[in-house]
Amino acid sequence: MNMNTMDMGGMSMDMASSTTSAIMNTATTSSTMDMMNMMSSGIMTSMSSMSTGMSGMDGMSGSNSSTVSSSSMNMKMSCTMSMLWNWYTDDVCFISKQWKTSTKAKFGGTCVGVFALLLIINWWRRILVQYKIHCTEVRKIEVNDIIKAGIIIDKKKSTFDNFDLNKNTDMITECMIPLMEAFKHEWFWVLNRNLSIEIDDKVYIYPSIWEHTLYCIGDTIEWSVHHVIMLLFMYFNGFVFISCMIGAGVGYLLFQYKNINISKRGDNVSKRCCL
Template identity: 25%
Template structure:
């Protein structure tokens, strides 16, 4: 009997060892549920990081957020309704400034064309006055009975082209900045951009229109020496 008790005790120890090994390999329902809860919590944390970055509300979907919203950087954070109202006014003014830069480029081009037209008139008058074919060339040109040649196309000087390039660069940079603000999909910001575009065009693009043979219209083209392309 004593000899039989030893194998039985060894068998029971082996079975208990197998049971403990299987219990460690196979998770219990309680452990599985806890793992699922932890995974859900991690997913929720990742979702919070998508909308809360450094205390800023950032969304890539259409939203109407006001307070705690950030634009372009964490330092540009709106912390009060009044600050958001000031931001909206500033964006309206930015879009108006964009239209002003566009108008300034057109005005400067027209200034260059008028300057070239005056130089062409002076050159034509000088050539007529010095001509031996007309005795009273100066009087004829003054009375307008002699048709002056049309203004020919010209290439701006280096410094003139530099000013044109500067105006274009400022216009391009400001337009790109406004586009970045619109990419936050904030409804108030987009409405302010639209309002600024309306006010800016209404005030700064209110021009005198006149028909042309090429189907274009121009500003004060009836009073200028040449038709200026805007």
């Protein structure tokens, strides 16, 4: 009985020790797993932080490179401008960014181009004047032929034939009558088949609609070039101003020489005259 009891006690002790060792082994395994998990998480965290740092460094390097490139682009696109009188020659922009004098040669070419522009506009102005003169000569020949043929020319009475200037009228009436006559737009509908109108003993000659249209196109070109010249003046550059001044003077000297007045034979015309 005692032996059995001792055997049972030994067996219980063996079971307890085996259970304890199993529990210790399980605890050791779990602690090892926890440590491994902690180490792996730490490694992953450090790797992620390293990748974040690398990406941050890449971002900084990229931003620095973009900043450098943008600054270089700004330096290339920058224009030297002033609203006061100046003598700038480097990186001066005129009218647009494409017209930029990045070199001395380009600035010199700009001055020569401005000179030529003033020369050409004086020539073009004289062409328009001569065109109108030749149109007038052609119309005169046509009107003379019409008069010789006995064809009736449209007649128009003077605006103030029925208006007594000696009669006492108030100031408002004197101002309003010419204004109302102007708003009748008779001058706008003056074109007729003969391109001429007889008023009293005078015949007024008008160009044809195509001649007037062509002259209008030429005048628009002249007007546009004059405004381009005005924009160039607004840069207050001394060299450009001098180029414009010389071009205008030479152009007027070459292309604006014309008669002062028309005198008929027998008129008292002095040989010497002071203007």
